[in-house]
Amino acid sequence: MGIVKCISIRRIFSGAAIVLAFAGLSFAAQGKKVATVSIAPTPEQYAVQPQPLTASQCAQCHTGPFQGLKDSGGRHQFACQNCHNVFHAYSPRKGNYDAIMPKCASCHDAPHGAKITDCMTCHFNPHTPKKIAAKAPITNFCYDCHGAVRKQLDTLPSKHTKVACVTCHTSHGFKPSCFTCHKPHVAGQTVAQCLQCHPVHQPRNIVFDTKTPSNTCSTCHSAIVTKLSKGTSKHAALTCVTCHKGTHRFIPQCTDCHGKPHNTLFHEKYPRCLSCHIDVHDLPVMKPKTK
Numbered sequence: 001m002g003i004v005k006c007i008s009i010r011r012i013f014s015g016a017a018i019v020l021a022f023a024g025l026s027f028a029a030q031g032k033k034v035a036t037v038s039i040a041p042t043p044e045q046y047a048v049q050p051q052p053l054t055a056s057q058c059a060q061c062h063t064g065p066f067q068g069l070k071d072s073g074g075r076h077q078f079a080c081q082n083c084h085n086v087f088h089a090y091s092p093r094k095g096n097y098d099a100i101m102p103k104c105a106s107c108h109d110a111p112h113g114a115k116i117t118d119c120m121t122c123h124f125n126p127h128t129p130k131k132i133a134a135k136a137p138i139t140n141f142c143y144d145c146h147g148a149v150r151k152q153l154d155t156l157p158s159k160h161t162k163v164a165c166v167t168c169h170t171s172h173g174f175k176p177s178c179f180t181c182h183k184p185h186v187a188g189q190t191v192a193q194c195l196q197c198h199p200v201h202q203p204r205n206i207v208f209d210t211k212t213p214s215n216t217c218s219t220c221h222s223a224i225v226t227k228l229s230k231g232t233s234k235h236a237a238l239t240c241v242t243c244h245k246g247t248h249r250f251i252p253q254c255t256d257c258h259g260k261p262h263n264t265l266f267h268e269k270y271p272r273c274l275s276c277h278i279d280v281h282d283l284p285v286m287k288p289k290t291k
């Protein structure tokens with residue numbers, strides 16, 4: 001009879017509406033049917049505190065965003081709700097789609113300066129933030145972020161200066177092989193070797209590595225390569241770049257390596273070494289070689 005007791009207390013202290021509500025409850029509790037069906041209450045279902053959905057639970061329905069974040073999310077690999085603090089709230093009637101979508105500006109300032117805005121034109125998918133569209137507008141902005149490259153191309157103009165960045169860099173960060181567009185000078189040359197001689201943004205700024213083999217020169221200077229290798233003097237053992245070191249077309253002086261080997265009067269009278277030694281690539285050998 002606890003409920004009846006309760007009612008009587010309420011009757012004393014409360015208004016009539018509460019009295020009626022409690023009266024109804026007491027009838028229900030006493031088994032009086034108020035619905036046309038019977039469903040047994042299961043209050044234990046409600047004795048828990050619901051947890052926010054995890055990313056993988058969202059993914060049971062939204063495979064695309066999850067897969068994007070999983071494969072290429074980078075530093076965006078955190079809980080969906082960090083960005084989507086409002087979701088499942090879109091209503092065509094309200095036309096609120098854009099309003100409920102997360103905004104880059106709520107977490108980022110202007111990382112590329114005031115000139116570059118409209119984040120999603122380049123970062124086209126927030127779930128794969130480092131994937132960048134290789135079409136406009138990024139093509140208009142290469143120089144803003146890579147000014148040094150533009151400078152390289154301009155300070156030493158070459159035929160690459162006239163090639164558009166995206167003709168080579170077909171997607172952002174992609175670095176093409178020289179062989180997409182060129183043949184090697186000699187078989188077996190690697191891209192790493194090409195780059196040793198030709199800095200790609202200044203391909204005419206040719207600098208020889210000290211280990212460059214002489215066959216590299218043979219496509220264009222085959223006569224000299226053959227002559228030198230067939231000679232019998234000690235120069236035959238040298239590589240081209242031992243003498244022609246540094247930049248292409250550099251011509252060394254004999255005295256760089258030999259100083260002045262003959263007596264001073266002799267050198268004063270005959271200043272040109274090659275008037276006697278004739279051909280640097282095929283020195284006449286004065287002494288018979290000891291075998």
Ligand code: HEC
Nearest residue numbers: 073074075076082083102103104106107119123126129130
């Ligand atoms: C809820 C906050 C939040 C929102 C909204 C957000 N970001 Fe981020 N973003 C971050 C955090 C945090 C990082 C990691 C920063 C760090 O490590 O310094 C990050 C990193 C990034 C990175 C670098 C990714 C990497 O792996 O290096 C890019 C690019 C980026 N965000 C672009 C965007 C763009 C574009 C938008 C809008 C479409 C956006 N973000 C919206 C929080 C956010």
Ligand code: HEC
Nearest residue numbers: 055058059062065066069076078079080083101102103126
């Ligand atoms: C860094 C912030 C960020 C994170 C983290 C993030 N989203 Fe998004 N999401 C966005 C933004 C911004 C948009 C709006 C894109 C647009 O306007 O095209 C979006 C759009 C969506 C959309 C609607 C468009 C679509 O692609 O279908 C869904 C669904 C979605 N996100 C699900 C998720 C799920 C699921 C997760 C977690 C697994 C998640 N998002 C994590 C920022 C985020």
Ligand code: HEC
Nearest residue numbers: 053054057058060061062080081084086087088089090100
């Ligand atoms: C049981 C399936 C299901 C789960 C789980 C689910 N969603 Fe959705 N979600 C939908 C459906 C259905 C739509 C509406 C159709 C659509 O846009 O694909 C939707 C739409 C969205 C949208 C775009 C429209 C809007 O109103 O926001 C976002 C963003 C979104 N969900 C985010 C999430 C996030 C974040 C989670 C996890 C916290 C999540 N969803 C969990 C089914 C689900």
Ligand code: HEC
Nearest residue numbers: 104108110111116117118119122123132137138141172173
């Ligand atoms: C014109 C294209 C373009 C636009 C527009 C653009 N970004 Fe970027 N963003 C890039 C590129 C390219 C990278 C470098 C990606 C890489 O590291 O490979 C980048 C990198 C980032 C990074 C990572 C920076 C770091 O130091 O790791 C963040 C964060 C970022 N962008 C946020 C934004 C936000 C926010 C906006 C809008 C205000 C925006 N971006 C607009 C092209 C763009």
Ligand code: HEC
Nearest residue numbers: 112116138139141142143145146165166169172173174175
């Ligand atoms: C918003 C700034 C931004 C814009 C615009 C941008 N880049 Fe980048 N780019 C970056 C950042 C940041 C990196 C990664 C850091 C780095 O290596 O310099 C990067 C990396 C690269 C790399 C790879 C570098 C390496 O060492 O692996 C190439 C190639 C590249 N960008 C080419 C381009 C081209 C071509 C364009 C124009 C179509 C362009 N970028 C536009 C910011 C930008």
Ligand code: HEC
Nearest residue numbers: 142143146149150160163164165168169175176177195200
């Ligand atoms: C003829 C093809 C070609 C053109 C044109 C070209 N690049 Fe490159 N770029 C390359 C190659 C190949 C590499 C890789 C070089 C390496 O690995 O040393 C590279 C490397 C880069 C790098 C990373 C290394 C560095 O030097 O910082 C950036 C950034 C870059 N290019 C930006 C640009 C931009 C911006 C333009 C246009 C102004 C451009 N490139 C034009 C072929 C090209």
Ligand code: HEC
Nearest residue numbers: 158159160167168176177178180181194195198200203204
């Ligand atoms: C996307 C195509 C492309 C790629 C990749 C490329 N080039 Fe070129 N390169 C060209 C074009 C086009 C020319 C001009 C050809 C002509 O007019 O005969 C050129 C010219 C040159 C020249 C002559 C420059 C001059 O001004 O005389 C050199 C040297 C060169 N490339 C070296 C390289 C090297 C080394 C690589 C790799 C690191 C490379 N290229 C990658 C397209 C490319």
Ligand code: HEC
Nearest residue numbers: 178182183184185189190191193194197206208212216248
């Ligand atoms: C040891 C240095 C060296 C190496 C390695 C090298 N080159 Fe060259 N390359 C040169 C020289 C020197 C020239 C001639 C420049 C001149 O005409 O002034 C040249 C010219 C070129 C030219 C201009 C067109 C021509 O044939 O005259 C292209 C294209 C070229 N090289 C591409 C390449 C490629 C691709 C590779 C790698 C497979 C490569 N080079 C490796 C030194 C080198």
Ligand code: HEC
Nearest residue numbers: 185208212216217218219220221240241244248249250251
């Ligand atoms: C792709 C062709 C090519 C390659 C490879 C090449 N050269 Fe040349 N080289 C030339 C051209 C073209 C000239 C200019 C010829 C002229 O003016 O008659 C030249 C000129 C020279 C000259 C003479 C400069 C002068 O003032 O007369 C030297 C020295 C030279 N090259 C050395 C080398 C060496 C050493 C190598 C190999 C490490 C090499 N070259 C590879 C094309 C090439």
Ligand code: HEC
Nearest residue numbers: 232233234235242243252253254256257273274277280283
């Ligand atoms: C980069 C250095 C270098 C340059 C430049 C150079 N030589 Fe030599 N030369 C050598 C070396 C190394 C030898 C071998 C010395 C030895 O084995 O004792 C040599 C040997 C010789 C010999 C002896 C040949 C023999 O087979 O006994 C003569 C003669 C000679 N050089 C003349 C010249 C003349 C003339 C010039 C200029 C046209 C010249 N050299 C430029 C490095 C050089």
Ligand code: HEC
Nearest residue numbers: 214217221224225228235238239240243244251252254280
């Ligand atoms: C011992 C040093 C030395 C070596 C090794 C050497 N050269 Fe020379 N080269 C010279 C000198 C010195 C001259 C200038 C000769 C003159 O003034 O007539 C020259 C001139 C040249 C010239 C321009 C004049 C001409 O004859 O066409 C070319 C091209 C050349 N060398 C290419 C090569 C090549 C390719 C190799 C390797 C096969 C090579 N040289 C090896 C020292 C050397």
Ligand code: HEC
Nearest residue numbers: 254255258259260261262270271272273275276277286287
């Ligand atoms: C008038 C001719 C003449 C002139 C000019 C000349 N040489 Fe010689 N040089 C010779 C003769 C001859 C020999 C051989 C001597 C011997 O075999 O004992 C020789 C030998 C050499 C040798 C080899 C020495 C050895 O011990 O094997 C070198 C190195 C050499 N000359 C360098 C030079 C240089 C460098 C110049 C210019 C600065 C030069 N020569 C000018 C005639 C000349």
